Amino acid sequence: MRFVLFVMNKVDNKQRTRSESKWAKYQILKSLPDLIPYLPATQRFTRRNLWQFIAKYGTVMLKPTLGHSGYGIIQVSRLEKYRYALQKEDRKIILDGKQAVYEQIDKMILDQSYLVQQRIPLAQIEKRPFDIRVVVSRANKDTARKIKGMFAKVAEEGYVITNVASQVIPVKQAIESSNLKPDSIQKLIRKIELVCLVAARYLCSFYPSQNMIGLDIGLDRDAQVWIIEANFKPSMKPFLLLKRRSEPQK
Known part of the structure; x- marks a missing residue:
């Protein structure tokens, strides 16, 4: 699948929406044909x-x-x-x-x-579903939006959603530890990045003051990429936690 990463920065005022509800953001994403295959009904x-x-x-x-x-x-x-x-x-x-x-x-x-x-039947790690948070950001209105980082959230035992997470781990580690068997983990991660860049840049054409967007990405058992939802105030704490874990112990 090829993506057009260029998204117009200016959108007709009649198309703009001030609502930041899940429904408004879903309707915006669904209006871009390239993204329809990645959106749950x-x-x-x-x-x-x-x-x-x-x-x-x-x-x-x-x-x-x-x-x-x-x-x-x-x-x-x-x-x-x-x-x-x-x-x-x-x-x-x-x-x-x-x-x-x-x-x-x-x-x-x-x-x-x-x-x-x-409901997307999420891939699992030790019988617990996980999804991926991808943060797309820009330094200011004159710079391009880029992938700031991503991490995987593993659901707590007994939960069906990952917001109550038992683990926050690197994405590559999550895929390797899961029940997924993609042909190439790097290609899958790159696809996730491309889908998120397209989605974030398109959303930002409707919300031009938004400098940071978090996208929750699900992978089903066939490694299909799904945009579960977009968040305009993503927490950065998990990145700090992962950074501390990766630092050598003194």
């Missing part, structure tokens, strides 16, 4: 959209439109014809019937705006 959460996604994907993720750090994310899975599992953090509930499921979700989301998203 996503819709606004409604009763109809929930059951359509469950019917198609079996398992979905419900996310607050304005959430961060994994707060409020709910996984909904179809177990049998009329039986479903809901998981929030490390708590799982088994329910029978669509009505019971919807009523439970309604209690959990408390009238917040939510999205429903296709």
